[in-house]
Amino acid sequence: MKKYNWAVLGTGVIANETATAMAKNGRRLYAVGNRTHEKAVAFAEKYGIEKVYDDFNDMFTDPDIDIIYITTPHNTHIDFMKKAIENKKHILVEKSITLNSDELSEAVKLAKKNGVVIGEAMTIYHMPIFKELKKILDSGELGRVNLITANFGSFKPYDMSNRFFNRNLAGGAMLDIGVYA
Numbered sequence: 001m002k003k004y005n006w007a008v009l010g011t012g013v014i015a016n017e018t019a020t021a022m023a024k025n026g027r028r029l030y031a032v033g034n035r036t037h038e039k040a041v042a043f044a045e046k047y048g049i050e051k052v053y054d055d056f057n058d059m060f061t062d063p064d065i066d067i068i069y070i071t072t073p074h075n076t077h078i079d080f081m082k083k084a085i086e087n088k089k090h091i092l093v094e095k096s097i098t099l100n101s102d103e104l105s106e107a108v109k110l111a112k113k114n115g116v117v118i119g120e121a122m123t124i125y126h127m128p129i130f131k132e133l134k135k136i137l138d139s140g141e142l143g144r145v146n147l148i149t150a151n152f153g154s155f156k157p158y159d160m161s162n163r164f165f166n167r168n169l170a171g172g173a174m175l176d177i178g179v180y181a
Helices: 013-024 037-047 058-059 072-087 103-114 128-137
Strands: 006-009 030-034 067-070 090-094 116-123
Touching: 006 013, 013 037, 030 037, 030 058, 030 116, 058 072, 067 072, 072 090, 072 103, 103 116
Parallel strands: 006 030, 006 067, 067 090, 090 116
Antiparallel strands: none
């Protein structure tokens, strides 16, 4: 089986979870890029990552990279996706993959043209409870389901510099926690 070289763009919570999960499975990220070079260096040292880009944009043209996991704020996704796809890199993009359906359509069209795979890191589809609920619904055991109501909440201290609140960083429930319900 081919070994794929993964790069991660960003060094936040999701990137750390990814590096940890890969290590638990006997794998590791090959490269890391970040807007702040010092953070990329520290991340690489923490997880034994071989390659750190002085300029994170170099990961898009690196011939040794097969897949890029984009873990940056939502509003940056489409531009990074296009750079990766145009350079024939497969991508996994943290949810929400794009800000709207027009951006997603553009990315899908570009991916088809360049023969690459794009995926959204939507953890809920892989959770055992979701799979079990889907199985129950598909079985017809509950009859015809007309409505499902769900609530989900999360507390974060109000801070406009935090991406969860900052509209300039595509903050707000619709693109982040809203998808879980």
